[in-house]
Amino acid sequence: MKFTKTLIALAIASSAAIAPTAFAQSADLSVTGRIFPGACVVELGNGGNADLGDIRLDTLQVDINTVLDDVDLPMSVTCDSAVRFAFQGVDNTPDTAINALQYGLGLTSADEKIGSARLGLVDVTVDGEEGQPRTSDDGGVNWVIHAYPEYAHIGKDHLLGFSAAGPNASPAAIENLQGTLKIRATIAPTSALTVTDEVLINGSATINLFYL
Template sequence: MNILRLSLAGLALLGSASSTHAASTAELTVTGLITPMACTPVFSAGGVVDFGKISQQDLNETKSTMLPLKTMTLTVSCNSAGRYALRMRDNRDGTAHVNSEIFYGFGLDGSGNKIGVYSLKFDPKQTVADNAAVIYGTESTTGGVAWRTSNSNPIDMGARSLLGFTEALGSTAGPSAIQNLTSTFVLEAVINAKQNLDLSQEVQMDGSATLEVVYL
């Protein structure tokens, strides 16, 4: 993702024995790069996952309850091939009852209790990119400064990580230039223990997240 970067210069040297006078000014440089590349991500089913009505008697009393796995497809279409990664932002941040960047919250019940969490797992083996024969996954927890060695293992989408795909196995160079990508992912949802919820009335599972394409 191209962002504005601030560079500050003009720090005065205090307490110097030199007779040189420090300038009473500071220089501000604002830079950035506008790319002609544009990508559009689209989830299947309009990005909606509906578990329907769940009876409280089907929930575990003292431990979390895992719901059936859901499978969806993500397509990313760009106007030209280029390097990019994916990042997810939790629109219900702070409502996950498990503290990990791979879990996103379902919101709160009527008494302010955390309802549950869900996660997204992408599978490079279920990913197609342009004419590449095989695609591997990679990720960065440093904002793209360093990348994990690419491999074919499934990857959980982290809220503070970048997820990318490459044609090169065992590479730390980050994502390859890709124009069109289609990937299948699995959504895993977990409901908090029944004893931790207020079930005196219906509880609305209200998960919401935004997928962002970060240009590299």
């Protein structure tokens, strides 16, 4: 995509050079881009469906949030060859989460926020070695070692990469990543929900993989 944009810019520059005064002008042009050694495929267990099951109203807290049992899905990334990449999440049910940093679970029929879910990767291995999470808050310019390596949160506002154990804060080039995606859902207090009939939990998130 970057190379395509550069070609468009080049076409515009070439058209401008046809102008009569162009012979007295000059401009420098840089054509940039990247060729990746191989593409990556992301796979989630159970077709990417995290089923929270049937939840009885009387098992939920009235005045405080209720944290449900985790739902675990196997997750893998397989690349044609070693590639540096990172994850970032997108909430497909925006403005429905009771926690703005997490992912929404939809609304009741009365437009009340049902709850939210936290997504995290655990038990990660990269090319057969223990994976250590790295995060970036500026689009991959700078990286830091994740503060909680045992539960690497896939956020909407930062990138999450992995490396083998060591002091290097940047994500490594990886050919095969294996781990468990842990979905930790929280339901709002029932005092804030209108439950006169079945309430369908309808959360949806996309985990994007970005090449670095």
